[in-house]
Amino acid sequence: MSVPPGQVAIIHSPAYVAPLPDGHRFPMNKYFYLLEQLKASGLAKETNLFTPAPAPRAWLDLAHDPAYVTAVLEQRLDDKATRRIGFPVTKQVALRSQLSSAGTVMAGRLALEDGIAINSAGGSHHAHRDFGAGFCVFNDVAVAASVLLEGGEVSKILVVDLDVHQGDGTARIFASDRRCTTFSMHCAINFPVRKAESDLDVPLDPKTADSAYLATLAQHLPPLLARERPDLVFYNAGVDPHEADRLGKLSLTDGGLATRDRYVINTCRTRSIPIAIVMGGGYGEDVPAIARRHSFVYQAAVEAFP
Numbered sequence: 001m002s003v004p005p006g007q008v009a010i011i012h013s014p015a016y017v018a019p020l021p022d023g024h025r026f027p028m029n030k031y032f033y034l035l036e037q038l039k040a041s042g043l044a045k046e047t048n049l050f051t052p053a054p055a056p057r058a059w060l061d062l063a064h065d066p067a068y069v070t071a072v073l074e075q076r077l078d079d080k081a082t083r084r085i086g087f088p089v090t091k092q093v094a095l096r097s098q099l100s101s102a103g104t105v106m107a108g109r110l111a112l113e114d115g116i117a118i119n120s121a122g123g124s125h126h127a128h129r130d131f132g133a134g135f136c137v138f139n140d141v142a143v144a145a146s147v148l149l150e151g152g153e154v155s156k157i158l159v160v161d162l163d164v165h166q167g168d169g170t171a172r173i174f175a176s177d178r179r180c181t182t183f184s185m186h187c188a189i190n191f192p193v194r195k196a197e198s199d200l201d202v203p204l205d206p207k208t209a210d211s212a213y214l215a216t217l218a219q220h221l222p223p224l225l226a227r228e229r230p231d232l233v234f235y236n237a238g239v240d241p242h243e244a245d246r247l248g249k250l251s252l253t254d255g256g257l258a259t260r261d262r263y264v265i266n267t268c269r270t271r272s273i274p275i276a277i278v279m280g281g282g283y284g285e286d287v288p289a290i291a292r293r294h295s296f297v298y299q300a301a302v303e304a305f306p
């Protein structure tokens, strides 16, 4: 174990928060609030906090086109590429994307050791091989899955993406790679307008609420785990399916999100499948409230691994 009993490894860097233009709708500060809340509630301590170093270029090149990686690292993206991402890719934003990718690699490795680990950022699932989109620069889960697969640390990965938006970048990056299976359950009419094809897509009607959502998840996740028998699951625990989310269009309550997180973690745990968790989306004016929704998955993790 990398952490004392009763704790779950959390990967965090203060540089996960990078400055954005004033009033930008991406709530970058949620990563700051989240860590403050986790410390206040005792879920994050000195003994279970890990800090990533920036992902080396070779890792990024496994999931991304080298010319795109260069353009990000040298801040030379053109206007069109920048608009598609939705914020300027400054030196700090590029560093944050490298750190977040390395954090998800670390979460994968610690999950293989402990059964579970959580990156307090990540889930940049709209980043494609050769372009970024929808506030996503590098696809941290695709980078981490590629690093672990190429290094022979695992031979089969399942991505469970429950962010309200389809995990289109991840689906396309692994479209022809049978070593990584992609599952996305998302709102049918939300971004991206043109959906990719995951190995399993479950589109939900707008306003889908707790009971229908949880029943649909319970219908798909166990058979998928039984069929794929992955060595590791990457779970995108986006909180934007919440009813108060500014971009979500679904109607989950706090309790629904917390139940979802417990369900995914316990479904993996009872099958002895390690699970590495990333934060994914969560949008709105009330940033501490968004951070609190992200904290549910940490609580669920500690309860599942006492």
Ligand SMILES: [Zn+2]
Pocket (backbone or CB within 6 Å): 163, 164, 165, 238, 240, 280, 281, 282
């Ligand atoms: Zn999202």
